[in-house]
Amino acid sequence: QVVLVASGGGLVQAGGSLRLSCAVSGRTFRGLAMGWFRQAPGKEREFVAGVVWRGGSTAYGDSVKGRFTISKDNDKNMVWLQMNSLKPEDTAVYYCAASEVAYGVPRTALGYGHWGQGTQVTVLS
Secondary structure (H helix, E strand, C coil), rough: CEEEEEEECCHHHHHHCCEEEEECCCCCCCCCCCEEEEECCCCCCCEEEEEEECCEEEEEECCCCCCCEEEEECCCCCEEECCCCHHHHHCCEEEEECCCCCCCCCCCCHHHHECCCEEEEEECC
């Protein structure tokens, strides 16, 4: 019954910015952490960023450190991913995910039991 809806993707030029949003709903939701993953054609699903609901600790993939920022609003059950200085290699489908099994931020897809539909991000060279 947990529903994640990701939005905000689109086409941007290299060096531009996008802000992705993820809305979480479900009365049975007992999530501990939220994460963003991305997957490009021919590539494995890659961890991008994550945040713990309680405490707010964050984690980032090496390829996006210093460029992307994850944030949340516990009252609204919302998570955002601010993406700056975008590069063509950032092009991928971005997925929002919820974890109910860890108190930290899982860095692998196995740590997340609920997934959104994904939103396409395309960065033009």
